[in-house]
Amino acid sequence: MSHLLFALAAWCLLAPAVHAAPSLAEQRLAFRQAWAVAQQGGDGWRSWATGLADYPLYPYLEEAALEHDVDTLDRATVADYLKRYPDLLPAADLRRAWLRSQARKQHWDDFLALYRSGLGDALTCDALHAKLAQGGTLDFERDLAALWNSPSLPGACDPVLDAAHDAGLLTSTRLWARIDRALDAGQVGTVAALASWLPGEEGTAAARLAQALRDPAAAVADATHWPDTPRHRQAAALALKRLARRDTDAADAGWKRLAPRFSFTPAQRDGVLYALALFHATDFDEHALVRLASLPADVQTDTSREWRARVALARQDWPAVLAAIDAMPAGQQDEDEWRYFRARALAATGQADQADPLYAKLAQEPTYYGFLAADRVQGDYAICPLNPPDDAQREQALLDKPGLQRAFELFAVDLPHLARREWSRALGDTDRDTLRIAARLAYERGWYDRAVFTYSSGEALRYYDQRFPLASQDGVVPQAQQAGIDPSWAYAIARAESAWMSDAHSGADARGLMQLVPATAAQVAKKNGLAWQGGQSLYDPAVNIMLGTRYLAQMAARFSGAPWLASAAYNAGPNKVDQWLAERGNLPPDLFVATIPYHETRDYVARVMAFAVIYDWRLYGKALPLASRMPAIGQPYSLPDVHTPRKDVTCPTAPASAVATAGASR
Template sequence: MLHRKNTKLINKLSTALFLAAITLSAPSHSKPVKNTSSPKKVVPAADLSAEDKLFVELREAAKVNDVAKTRTLGSKLESHDLSDYVLYYQIKPQIYDKGAQARVDSSADAAVEAFLKVNAGSAIADRLRNDWLLVLGKRKDWANFDREYVQFVLNDDTQVKCYAIQSRQAKGEDSKQLGHELKNILLDAQYFGEACPEAAQGIYRAGGLSKQEVAAMGRIALENNYEGLAKKFGVDDPIADTVKKARTDPAQAFREFEKKEWRTGRENTAAAWGVIGQFLAKKLDRNAIKAYRLQHEAGHHQLLSPESQEWKVRTALREGDWRLVKESIEGMSPAIRKRDPAWTYWYGRAQKELGDEALAKETFQALIEQFNFYGQLAREDLGMKIHVPKRVIPDESLVKQMSENKGFARAVRFYDMGLRFEGNREWNWELRTLSDKQLIAAAEHAKRIGLYDRAVNTADRTKAEHDFGLRYPTPFKESLSPIANSIGLDSNWAYGLIRQESRFIMAAKSSVGASGLMQVMPSTAKYVAKKIGMTNFKVSELDDMKTNLTLGSNYLNMVLQDLDGSFALASAAYNAGPSRPKLWREKLPRTVEGAIFAETIPFNETRGYVKNVLANASYYTALSSSKSPSLKQKLGMVSPKASVLSELP
């Protein structure tokens, strides 16, 4: 490709600078720590060229920051067509240690600067700039940090944002404003790093945050079992022991705190009951509502973590306490309330249940043009049909342009090597500035070359013009339809599930061993095969598309029958196993709408899964027939019922 040819010579010069900049021997490090944000290990496919196999090996060495190995492998790949990645994989281990921490003593400055200059505007340059900003922030080199930060396109790293806060504070910006921004940044503990506690400490010392606010930030980390990180906030949390106890034994924490609540200040009492309520709610313990009502009486909602605030609403929903639902959402931090349409929808429902029809309608109106679970529910609450917008037909001249796009071709190059993480990075990079019509054309191009997941992902990004046939494609219909029809399975529901499970990637593999379009586990496959008479089934056959669809569809139908025809329970069972939704149903305090059951599923992944699968199914129904789908009807009602042991895996 033209871009590769133009940069190959310059990348060789960058390699020379890099080799001159690095030290001859790597320092000793502790045992490598797995970086959970990195893609899983890739084993080179047998049909790759020898050079591409070396490239995959280089990538794996770079993931664990093996300086010596990346240098050796990189020297053999200077003529590789992905020479910028070859160089990136050699530079990265020089700026991270084997514990995946940015190295203040990195000696790769010249190599980084040369790489960023040569590869300006590329996805991999933005990735390296992200890495480099972590080094510069750790060094407190604010002049160079600021220079690079304004060029960081994606700006999606929480640690980098926290270093940016530190840089602004060093320049004397208003501490109150910085404290407000920091609180909005730290909504998700899993992305915390040392930069964020440092920023909080600095702003606290300058009077921009109160001691209670800093303690609340550390509490978010502690709730997520990041004790070391929580301590780095540098403020003693009077309820830290209660938080630890609630995380491991919320029932015991409830009993213990009831005895000592009177000795605790009002703010800390509110925070403690909020944490206890959260962890009781995740266990579906009936005392969760009592804990949250005690918290509500004490006030100080702003000191609750995002998880505690959200589970307060979910707990009130399970109990049917609509006033508490309404007041809890009103007490949410604005940033938490805005990031999920759930809270807009349930606020409207609370208004409706409390008799304020006018305000309820006004609230629902804010959601009806959102193409998601809550947009569908809001439309039904307003007596409107779930609809598919008018199709914008892909422009053939634009489709041709997309087929010639070097970035998309580069992504396909990665897909061909089995490197989907890098392929998605390159593909998504090209989408950043596209108009709706261009996105539809890019999605059509993806569909034509069999990249259905990219077609879905790309078409999903349009704002005003849409092609739902690309958002909700039906590949392999000639195989799925006969299977579904033969067992009476709703094929639209099956498609909704496949879209969520694999995005139509036939070779999809999960970290726990599920595979194929319907992500069937080997043990499940063996069970279903035996039940339906596939006597000679071998697990290796799961990679066959028709076999995967046959076993997955039959299992989906089995869990539906086992769970009394409830699509909400069966969708949950397909993701989490049949025993869990049975237990969740058994612990319901009353009969609830399927939407409330879905909202209060204690597993984050399964909760999102059920909502997405059933919303997908509605759009597939709307696309495939003149029948108007009803999400509420599909969700049904879910009643408490004693669990019956099932043989289903």
């Protein structure tokens, strides 16, 4: 903050006596400082906002200060702001904040005076609470039916639901309907809470359904003493399916005990057998292939069919691979993964005359499997770039939209979350072509994630410059070189992790462009003798890239430098990769990736490897062969440089194939 204060003070001192309108750069500087002050509450921000009255983001300053002081505001102050800025997002934010404050204090008259519907479940329930507090009554269909369809509700709804229960509105039929929705969503807390409102044996059965979700092993053990009623059968079947995911052997033993104990319906029996077969497959058990193949046709799913193929791949049983792919429906067979492995299996069974045409066709697609296929036939990589079309008139019309102006300004002053909200509101009902023009405008301003997410289908997949930006200001190339890793791979990781959202934040507290957890980043900084300024610093792209490339280097060093294994470790953790290597470390890289048990990690490795090819082409005009980034397990990896031989990139004669979505999507 101090350098901003100094810069702004210097600007004020040097300003000419005739007060010219501040430039846009000066307004942005003033806004940043005023914003920092406004977030502390009070009116101090106003002295920093001189010259900002006409700046598009001016209303955000007042709202930030008011929201900080929301517990002390009177209704008139809030109503005045809402009247002046009725259609702006800051007004909606202030309304919500003030309503939450009034609800906490149970100032229901003030709450209802400014309440509007459609502000979320918590405030909807607060409004019903206010109604009850003022002597009103509840009607289930009018007041609760929409809320009741949610498998989970916020705590603000508890007083309302208690009142509805006391009023006799929550019948057993209604309670069971919501319990079933909560079971489908895995919301054990909701099931357990509602169980207490059911009478006698119904309540007991509901509590056992909650136990099946929460502790399936205990539920399977206890089920030998349960009565054979419909709801207890439901609980037993659910517990067996949940246990199969965690411990297939225990689930097998439980099934042997409970199958004769309960009169399971055909659907319940098939559901348990399906779960047992599927999770034995993900464990790559000895009899997994037989279990999967013996499932009735109407029980099979795309997931069970693909796992039949993955188990066969793990065994390198090529006839079984072909049989598994043949058992898939046509649409699944046509996915690029299974076209590649059909060709792989045909080649391995001496049918190169059938395999080579499949490889050649697949090699015309700019995807992970397309690049693997091109390597198999020593072909060029197929990439057909396009640029978004120019449309100056429509661009100017977009730039004239106040909402989009606010979005671009919020991005320019480093408030990307608020920028995305304004973007979504300004363009929420926009047609596809206009949205793509807006994405181009965003890209030209360095707001790359808008292009990444917008150019996600059809011809727009060929906008490679915009979808795979070279964000040189973030220091990817020099930091990767200093860390001793391939810059193209570092770019690919950042692209896959965050799609260039510098403020990306995962549920696991991973942050920034390369999605580093603060604890890991602190360890990396210490190990490399780098400054560590805390978790918030990970939202600074330069800091994030500096630490992320070093962590990538650590992962690479652990796996003989191999980018593909290090990518898997970056996503799933190195210990998991060690476990998979101990179990299937004899497999070629493409088969190993296909047999990674986690769908997320399989997809992640494929995307990163495809993105690395594309970024290599973006950097050098040619592309390092994908196979060279996927050395055999245990084989040392040689870091490429500008002199390393690279493959030509060409556009096939039928460029429609170049817009395939798999592998190089998002």
